Amino acid sequence: MSRHVIVTGASRGIGAAIAEFFIHEGDRVVAMSRSGDAPDGCAKSFALDVADSRAVNEAVKAAIEEFGPVGVAVVNAGVTRDGLAMRMSDEQWHEVIATDLDGAFYTARATMASMVRARTGSIIFISSISPFVGVPGQANYAAAKAGLVGLARSLAKEVAARGVTVNVVAPGLIDTDMTTDLGAAKDTMAAMIPMGRIGQPSDVAGVVGFLAGNQARYITGAVLCVDGGMAMGH
Numbered sequence: 001m002s003r004h005v006i007v008t009g010a011s012r013g014i015g016a017a018i019a020e021f022f023i024h025e026g027d028r029v030v031a032m033s034r035s036g037d038a039p040d041g042c043a044k045s046f047a048l049d050v051a052d053s054r055a056v057n058e059a060v061k062a063a064i065e066e067f068g069p070v071g072v073a074v075v076n077a078g079v080t081r082d083g084l085a086m087r088m089s090d091e092q093w094h095e096v097i098a099t100d101l102d103g104a105f106y107t108a109r110a111t112m113a114s115m116v117r118a119r120t121g122s123i124i125f126i127s128s129i130s131p132f133v134g135v136p137g138q139a140n141y142a143a144a145k146a147g148l149v150g151l152a153r154s155l156a157k158e159v160a161a162r163g164v165t166v167n168v169v170a171p172g173l174i175d176t177d178m179t180t181d182l183g184a185a186k187d188t189m190a191a192m193i194p195m196g197r198i199g200q201p202s203d204v205a206g207v208v209g210f211l212a213g214n215q216a217r218y219i220t221g222a223v224l225c226v227d228g229g230m231a232m233g234h
């Protein structure tokens, strides 16, 4: 049956690949990003800042009115503003926390009520292996992405009895616009990939699709690393 799937950060990179995965499955995909760009085949697209809780609430409400209860929410929008902690500005810190952690909470909160009412649904947060391995220059990003694990596991316990699963996918180094500008951190991370290659957005999309599917209905509160082996054991 066609699901109503919301994907934040769907304009490009990992989010676009996730949106395309669900479109291919025949689902009605609602894309959200700052630009409002979306892959062909999305049912609707919203241009918004996920750090603006009112904008997120209004968009999710409009999407539910048009497409019904949210079946799957993929909380993927994120930014990096790298810099060594001693030189990191308040603005660098707050921009990443606001987008990657506050925005994730706002999106999950806005989507989960309709799932609880429907007694089914999946929320999938796109974190990162950064908090598990530690990456110099990413204190803000690693803190936000670590926060997603605590957020997801708390939500998972709040809604488990209502048939709603909440999981985390933690990608390693994936070939997108975000990693084009990583600089020295990219070399540090690339040297740590046992599988010897950088991941592709489709590598992440397939795992998200699995977690949202029927075969994964008994998985909740899990963190799945999609990283070519970078974080194993952490």
Ligand code: NAP
Pocket (backbone or CB within 6 Å): 008, 009, 010, 011, 012, 013, 014, 015, 032, 033, 034, 035, 036, 037, 048, 049, 050, 051, 076, 077, 078, 079, 099, 103, 126, 127, 128, 129, 170, 171, 172, 173, 174, 175, 176, 177, 178, 179
């Ligand atoms: P990307 O190519 O830079 O795309 C980022 C996406 O997030 C874009 O769609 C962007 O929208 C959206 N976005 C950013 N800030 C937003 C905001 N305030 N409000 C709404 N949308 C916003 O990044 P990516 O590599 O695909 O990353 C996707 C997710 O995976 C992120 O959470 C990232 O932290 C995580 N991740 C990536 C990697 C990697 O190696 N690439 C590794 C681990 C985790 P616009 O196009 O409108 O700007």
